[in-house]
Amino acid sequence: MSAEIWTTRRLLEWTADYFKNRGLEGPRLEAELLLACALGTNRVGLYLKYDEIPSDAQRARFRELVKRRAAGEPAAYLIGHKDFYSLDFEVNADVLIPRPETETIVLEAVEYLRGRAKDSGESAPRVLDIGTGSGALAVAIAKNVPAARLTAVDISAAALENARKNAQTHGVAGRIDFRHSDLFAAVAPEEKFTLIVSNPPYVSRAEYESLDISVRNYEPRIALLSGEKGTEIVERILAAAPEHLEPEGRILIEISPMIAEASLELLKTSPFGHFKIINDYAGRKRVISAVFG
Numbered sequence: 001m002s003a004e005i006w007t008t009r010r011l012l013e014w015t016a017d018y019f020k021n022r023g024l025e026g027p028r029l030e031a032e033l034l035l036a037c038a039l040g041t042n043r044v045g046l047y048l049k050y051d052e053i054p055s056d057a058q059r060a061r062f063r064e065l066v067k068r069r070a071a072g073e074p075a076a077y078l079i080g081h082k083d084f085y086s087l088d089f090e091v092n093a094d095v096l097i098p099r100p101e102t103e104t105i106v107l108e109a110v111e112y113l114r115g116r117a118k119d120s121g122e123s124a125p126r127v128l129d130i131g132t133g134s135g136a137l138a139v140a141i142a143k144n145v146p147a148a149r150l151t152a153v154d155i156s157a158a159a160l161e162n163a164r165k166n167a168q169t170h171g172v173a174g175r176i177d178f179r180h181s182d183l184f185a186a187v188a189p190e191e192k193f194t195l196i197v198s199n200p201p202y203v204s205r206a207e208y209e210s211l212d213i214s215v216r217n218y219e220p221r222i223a224l225l226s227g228e229k230g231t232e233i234v235e236r237i238l239a240a241a242p243e244h245l246e247p248e249g250r251i252l253i254e255i256s257p258m259i260a261e262a263s264l265e266l267l268k269t270s271p272f273g274h275f276k277i278i279n280d281y282a283g284r285k286r287v288i289s290a291v292f293g
């Protein structure tokens with residue numbers, strides 16, 4: 001990068017090409033996110049500095065980020081942020097990076113809770129988020145359904161710390177009760193919910209070994225790996241959920257297309273009815289939905 005005049009524009013062009021040649025998805029966006037971080041601005045700010053020449057220190061910072069990204073480290077961990085459902089979430093290596101396909105659950109949850117408020121006058125729905133991670137689901141639902149009160153559990157204390165911070169940032173901490181818990185262990189039998197949501201670990205051992213290194217080497221194993229089959233945690237959630245749902249309460253669990261059939265089989269022998277699979281924005285089988293009773 002020496003003889004050229006390295007304006008913001010050229011740095012972006014060069015890096016987007018470099019990432020593209022290395023097979024990264026969304027190379028231009030990733031270049032923009034990293035450069036914005038190195039320059040202490042946002043993506044809009046980059047375009048205001050498009051023909052300016054960043055300082056040596058800023059370029060050195062950017063080079064370091066580009067090197068780490070090219071070695072596999074996810075951009076979200078490098079910059080410490082990820083957008084989810086149009087909200088900015090702080091993330092670190094203790095939590096799974098929220099994925100766009102997980103927004104499918106938020107869309108369903110918000111529509112369901114608003115519908116119940118209209119149809120049955122449900123004024124203060126109670127929602128349980130199992131495996132909250134960064135708090136993505138709990139915070140997005142709380143933000144969009146102001147009357148909802150939530151409980152969010154995770155087996156990782158470090159993840160809960162991150163989730164609490166995100167809830168505070170978005171002004172919903174007062175409505176989310178975060179608990180350190182192995183699934184329902186810290187949820188009393190008498191606690192009943194209108195809706196249970198979860199994006200649990202659902203990767204089988206074989207699939208885990210074949211994951212991209214940017215996932216396998218950087219994201220928490222406990223957030224991804226379920227067991228030999230991939231359905232182990234879904235099965236535990238479905239077995240315990242009836243005890244914690246109000247009559248006609250609903251459950252929404254994220255799955256992968258690989259375990260869709262097996263998950264439907266589990267539902268057929270459960271006390272749930274009206275079950276179906278909801279596709280994500282890319283048309284992939286992504287969420288199981290069922291109603292209790």
Ligand SMILES: C[S@@+](CC[C@H](N)C(=O)[O-])C[C@H]1O[C@@H](n2cnc3c(N)ncnc32)[C@H](O)[C@@H]1O
Binds near residue numbers: 131135136181200224
């Ligand atoms: C796939 S991540 C989902 C994180 C977040 N809800 C999201 O959608 O981005 C799964 C989360 O479940 C948590 N987890 C794994 N096993 C658990 C268990 N037995 N009980 C509670 N949480 C668990 C992990 O720590 C991780 O935060």
